[in-house]
Amino acid sequence: xxxxxxxxxxxxxxxxxxxxxxxxxxxxxxxxxxxxxxxxxxxxxxxxxxxxxxxxxxxxxxxxxxxxxxxxxxxxxxxxxxxxx
Numbered sequence: 001x002x003x004x005x006x007x008x009x010x011x012x013x014x015x016x017x018x019x020x021x022x023x024x025x026x027x028x029x030x031x032x033x034x035x036x037x038x039x040x041x042x043x044x045x046x047x048x049x050x051x052x053x054x055x056x057x058x059x060x061x062x063x064x065x066x067x068x069x070x071x072x073x074x075x076x077x078x079x080x081x082x083x084x085x
Contacts, residue, residue, distance in 0.1 A: 001057055001082055008056070008078050012071070015051035019044050030071035037071075058082060 003011070016023045016038060023038045035045050049060050049068075058081045060068060068074040 001085065003056060003082055005075065005079065008075055011055045012052060012074060015048050015055055018051050019047045028071060033069050034071050034074065052078070056082065
């Protein structure tokens, strides 16, 4: 599957909002930890990654969770996985 950066960003936003509908992306600093910025606990964050897998068919193994801690990192990781796939 291929997706534009805008499509990937929207899929991430949609995935977060499916788990945390109150999440506000307008004031988000994309370089800060996503869990802190959006007040997500570890279970919510896992569910976001599962939701994202369902939307983009990108699996993020547990060993890579530390690599996707910020919005910028998550977007880059997903883009690289889609390009490699």
